[in-house]
Amino acid sequence: xxxxxxxxITNLEDALLAVExxxxxxxxxxxxxxxxxxxxxxxxxxxxxxxxxxxKVGVFVGASSTVGDVIAQAGLTLAQIYARAQSGLTDQFLxxxxxxxxxxxxxxNLRENELCGFHVSDKTRERxxxxxxxxxxxxxxxxxxxxxxxxxxxxxxxxxxxxxVAAGGLTPNNVIEAIQILRPWGVxxxxxxxxxxxxxxxxxxxxxxxxxxxxxxKAG
Numbered sequence: 001x002x003x004x005x006x007x008x009i010t011n012l013e014d015a016l017l018a019v020e021x022x023x024x025x026x027x028x029x030x031x032x033x034x035x036x037x038x039x040x041x042x043x044x045x046x047x048x049x050x051x052x053x054x055x056k057v058g059v060f061v062g063a064s065s066t067v068g069d070v071i072a073q074a075g076l077t078l079a080q081i082y083a084r085a086q087s088g089l090t091d092q093f094l095x096x097x098x099x100x101x102x103x104x105x106x107x108x109n110l111r112e113n114e115l116c117g118f119h120v121s122d123k124t125r126e127r128x129x130x131x132x133x134x135x136x137x138x139x140x141x142x143x144x145x146x147x148x149x150x151x152x153x154x155x156x157x158x159x160x161x162x163x164x165v166a167a168g169g170l171t172p173n174n175v176i177e178a179i180q181i182l183r184p185w186g187v188x189x190x191x192x193x194x195x196x197x198x199x200x201x202x203x204x205x206x207x208x209x210x211x212x213x214x215x216x217x218k219a220g
Contacts, residue, residue, distance in 0.1 A: 082104045
């Protein structure tokens, strides 16, 4: 089945909504410039109330020395990191993190055989949980609410030697099309299921997950 992540969670009500709707993961943004930025204290409280089976994903920009501490203190199970060119994710950084990493790549930075700062050796490649391709650029790494050209990227993403998660501009109305074109391992949504930045719309969350599960059922 397609892995589903509901990102930009800022409160317990929305986290429980995502779980009830059938999401596999919830995401907490720790990027101060994001309107969905959440405090460490709030994320820790929410994570403590969620089922163990649900992945708790922290979203970070850059390979800061504080990432490991936030992961441990909040009780996160995955770290989604938008690497900066000047602070790529080195073997040393990956090995010291207490969980595996989703390598988040703005589509504007995606190049063949390059994971935008994720220059890792074979020995630490197992620390990469998946690659997430998002609409955006170095200046605005994610959370744009805009879709990228899915058809133009199919050949390139298919050559990634990693599980691939599609993000950027997904909604309940277009996620089926995105899955049909990109055939990702997973999908990630934030603004596409919101009532306003940082607050989810229950009907949209349920419709998004239901749309993904419907295409999963049809695929058999």
